[in-house]
Amino acid sequence: MHELGVVFYVIRDVKAVAEENDVTRVDCVTLEIGEVSGVVHELLRDAWKWAVKKESLMADAELEIETIPAVTFCEDCKRDYPTVEYGKTCPHCGSNHTFLVQGNEFIIKDMQVE
């Protein structure tokens, strides 16, 4: 997966927000990541530690990760269910006409700054 690439995007966006808000130092960034976004948290944290060191504005910034649970909706029986447990097949009626309603997110939630 593209953990390092994603970290670069986060740093780009955080720097833009910091500039708009006269921030001198970023202490912590909180991300909200969908359960099935495919991002491996361990790899993301490693990439983060490596990449922020190069940024004077956020050289020691911490990374917090909050998980958004994955939910799939069934078009046949109109109910939803946890994606990770049941995958593409609806546990209520066995249908495959299902789609993901949440769990694919990758959001910068907030940042603690000085």
Next chain:
Amino acid sequence: MGDVRVIEVKQSVFAENDRRADALRAELKAHGTFLLNLMSSPGSGKTTTLAATFKALRGRLNMAVMEADIDSDVDARAMDELGVRAIQLHTGGMCHLDADMTAQGLRGLEALATPDAPIDLAILENVGNLVCPAEFDTGASANAMILSVPEGDDKALKYPLMFEVCDVVLINKIDVLPYFDFNLERCRERILMRNPHAKIFPICAKTGEGIEPWADWLVASVRAWQA
């Protein structure tokens, strides 16, 4: 120590790329250039398919190619030898292309366009994998992927997002069907389960078999884009 405060951001990391991709699409539309984002696993036959496609389109569309190999220019040189206008994109080790990198490549291609040979169709040979490229909008007018017979007919089950984002799936290397337990009908069903609107073209890039309907689809799509 300054004052510590919290800034609410609530911004999708993909939102910025999506915005840039939409801007690029609008610019391409205004220029009359159709951008096709071509994705696949390594070795599925992208370069061979591009060569066959170029031959089939000769006299109908002006085609150019952007090659996104991580660290070589063999594909761009192969295109060059066929007379296809081509440039090499430098991905800097990234596992996918985003809208910014694509826009840079297009500027490089524009330099190769002439008034009597404008670029109707620009094809982007994306980085070879079935996961990362599917997640980033490049600003393309359409997405296509190549699935080759030796990879197996279950790929739509294993890489759902890739099949969801593709308008076209080319099933390549059909000449080797007798040697693999690849079921063309089953493969078709699995693709359509992920994406009911997918156009599926079985081809043999090596001999050119099946390339004609695909070339016709490209001509119709480019004309509609330019209309």
